[in-house]
Amino acid sequence: MEKPTLIINGKRLDGRDPGTMRQIKISINPIKNASGSAYIEWGNNKIVSAVYGPREALPRHTQDLNKAVIKCRYTMAPFSSLEEHGRPGMNRRAIEISKVTKEVFENVVLTDLFPGTEINIFIEVLQSDGGTRAAGITCASVALAASGIPMRDMPFAVSVGKAENTLILDMDKTEDNYSTADMPIAINPRTKEINLLQMDGELTSEEIHRGIEMVIKAGEIITKTQKDALLEHYQKIEERI
Amino acid sequence: MRKIVLPGDIIAEKPLRLDHTIVENGKTCSTVIGMYDDEKNSFIPMEGLWYPVPGEKIVGIVEEAKLNTDVIGLNAPYKGLIISKFSETSVVNGDIIEAVVKELDKTGTVILSRPRVLFGGKVIAIKPSKVPRLLGKQDTMIRQITEKTKASISVGMNGLIWIKGGDSDIATKAIMRIQDESHIPGLTERIAQMLETPSKE
Numbered sequence: 001m002e003k004p005t006l007i008i009n010g011k012r013l014d015g016r017d018p019g020t021m022r023q024i025k026i027s028i029n030p031i032k033n034a035s036g037s038a039y040i041e042w043g044n045n046k047i048v049s050a051v052y053g054p055r056e057a058l059p060r061h062t063q064d065l066n067k068a069v070i071k072c073r074y075t076m077a078p079f080s081s082l083e084e085h086g087r088p089g090m091n092r093r094a095i096e097i098s099k100v101t102k103e104v105f106e107n108v109v110l111t112d113l114f115p116g117t118e119i120n121i122f123i124e125v126l127q128s129d130g131g132t133r134a135a136g137i138t139c140a141s142v143a144l145a146a147s148g149i150p151m152r153d154m155p156f157a158v159s160v161g162k163a164e165n166t167l168i169l170d171m172d173k174t175e176d177n178y179s180t181a182d183m184p185i186a187i188n189p190r191t192k193e194i195n196l197l198q199m200d201g202e203l204t205s206e207e208i209h210r211g212i213e214m215v216i217k218a219g220e221i222i223t224k225t226q227k228d229a230l231l232e233h234y235q236k237i238e239e240r241i
Numbered sequence: 242m243r244k245i246v247l248p249g250d251i252i253a254e255k256p257l258r259l260d261h262t263i264v265e266n267g268k269t270c271s272t273v274i275g276m277y278d279d280e281k282n283s284f285i286p287m288e289g290l291w292y293p294v295p296g297e298k299i300v301g302i303v304e305e306a307k308l309n310t311d312v313i314g315l316n317a318p319y320k321g322l323i324i325s326k327f328s329e330t331s332v333v334n335g336d337i338i339e340a341v342v343k344e345l346d347k348t349g350t351v352i353l354s355r356p357r358v359l360f361g362g363k364v365i366a367i368k369p370s371k372v373p374r375l376l377g378k379q380d381t382m383i384r385q386i387t388e389k390t391k392a393s394i395s396v397g398m399n400g401l402i403w404i405k406g407g408d409s410d411i412a413t414k415a416i417m418r419i420q421d422e423s424h425i426p427g428l429t430e431r432i433a434q435m436l437e438t439p440s441k442e
Contacts, residue, residue: 036288054290054318065348068318110263110272113292116349117318145248148288148370150272152263153249190249190270227247230274234245234287238425 003178006163013174021158021170021218026139026229028146036147038229040139043172044129049139050122051147057118067111069118072102074136076125081173097133104137104157104186104195110150119149130173131159134184137196142226146233155195156222157186160211162203169214183208185215189223192216243278245287245424246271252284259284276424287424291317291369291399293342293351300364300397301353303336311356313338315399316366319351330356337364337403339395359395362405365413367420369400374423375416382429386415389436411436 006013016022022043031037034050057063062071074097078088090098105121121144123136134157141154161171163179176182181201187194194212203211246252252262253269261284262269271277275286293299301313301321311332313321323332323340332338336358343354367375376383376396387394392407404412415432422428 056318056320114290114318114349115347145274146288148273148286148290148368150261150289151248152265152270152272154247188249190251191265230247231245234274234424237421 004174006175006178007166007168012168014172018166018168019214019218021221022172024138024222024225026142026225028142028229028233034143034147035149036143036145038139038142038146040135040142042131042135042138043170044127045125045132045135046127047132047135047139048124048126049136049143051119051140051143051149052122053119054114054117054149055120057116062118063116065115068109068114068116070102070105070109070111070121071118072098072105072121072123072140074098074101074123074125074133076128076132080125081128097136100196100198101133101137101140104155105140105144107193107195108141108151108153108155108188109144110152113150128173130171130176131184134158134170134186137186138222138226142229145226145230153188153190153193154223154226155186155188156219156226157184157196158215158218158222159184160214162201162207167207167211167214169218181207183211185212187215187219189219242280243276245274246277246284247274248272252277253279257282261286261289285373286370288368289370291315293317293319293345293399295342295344297342297398298339298396299342299351299353299399300337300339300359300395300401300403301399302364302401303332303334303338306332306334306336313340313353315351315397316401317369317399319349321351321353322346323353323356327354328356330358332356332358337362339397339403359403359405362393362403363409365402365404365416367400367402367416369398371420371423372396372398372400374428375402375419377429382419382432385429385433386412386436390415 025041030039037050137157161179162181181203183199186196256264257269304314305312311323340353340356343352390408390412392412393405395403
């Protein structure tokens with residue numbers, strides 16, 4: 001396929017402005033067996049995340065007697081996208097994303113309260129349309145909050161990229177494939193600490209700074225969606241009475 | 242004013258000494274979902290795990306009865322341990338027991354004392370953060386349930402509850418309702434009403 005023109009007359013392929021995000025919808029505790037879980041619809045991305053634990057870390061050689069260990073598993077369902085991902089389970093890409101996601105939450109969860117235990121975070125992509133690692137982190141942080149595991153902050157993530165010499169926020173599948181650069185960022189909203197920053201392609205240092213500012217600004221919307229979803233979950237019980 | 246706070250929310254601009262919070266840069270932030278009352282300066286977690294405190298009563302299930310020690314499952318990230326040298330009660334695998342937390346090991350083991358075997362009945366699990374609400378002020382709530390349903394109930398602070406005899410089904414329903422609705426005012430009246438209704442039928 002030839003490279004499509006990604007921005008025409010200041011509008012992107014799906015009609016968004018360069019600085020606009022896709023619609024986000026989050027619901028809490030779809031999985032009853034888990035300690036906490038969340039389901040996110042981020043544009044066409046559909047992701048379920050579940051958190052189990054803290055529980056005894058097995059096999060025992062993975063235990064750390066000073067803190068809890070976080071184990072993360074990101075997988076894409078075989079039916080999640082049009083190409084690739086034909087075989088279920090972990091592949092090279094899934095192992096990498098699991099590792100970076102694990103490191104995001106190691107910085108946020110108060111692991112020293114539960115020595116010798118493990119916290120399992122599962123992220124399952126049911127339908128993918130670009131930016132699943134960012135959506136997965138956003139979803140998992142809501143699942144962790146719903147499970148009652150103490151955390152310093154509720155991180156969010158979103159990607160920023162560059163196409164046709166313009167910085168664009170929250171790239172979808174086509175933009176991801178044909179853009180000049182792609183940079184997913186995870187941030188703690190309260191302290192503005194960066195937990196994850198990966199980059200493919202080329203950006204100037206001035207563009208990186210501008211990109212991070214765009215992400216922090218977009219984070220206000222994502223954080224509000226996350227918090228509204230959690231608050232709504234408790235208000236629903238109130239309305240039922 | 243009571244309000245729901247979420248992890249990372251700043252609850253006060255000054256350092257406060259409260260459970261389930263951390264102080265960063267001189268500000269107090271919550272670490273779990275909970276209710277914060279700024280007038281009474283109290284923080285009640287809505288979701289959360291059990292943090293053992295010496296002297297608390299627990300309910301557990303014997304997982305491994307050995308010669309010197311018995312390992313107790315507590316439905317928590319910690320394992321319970323009874324040292325046989327200090328207790329006269331002998332237990333077998335699968336027994337439901339009630340005991341008191343004696344001390345906490347650094348490696349995440351809870352050493353228990355004064356075990357008592359609970360015969361028969363069933364065990365249900367609720368969120369450990371809801372146990373104080375289930376007990377009520379000076380145990381009023383749980384006493385109300387035991388009096389109305391005539392069931393024997395033993396509540397462990399770890400979230401396991403043993404129920405036997407009486408209208409144990411109604412007691413279970415009431416306990417589950419307390420778990421779901423604990424953050425909404427007027428709970429005691431609703432539970433009282435719920436326990437009254439079936440007896441009329």
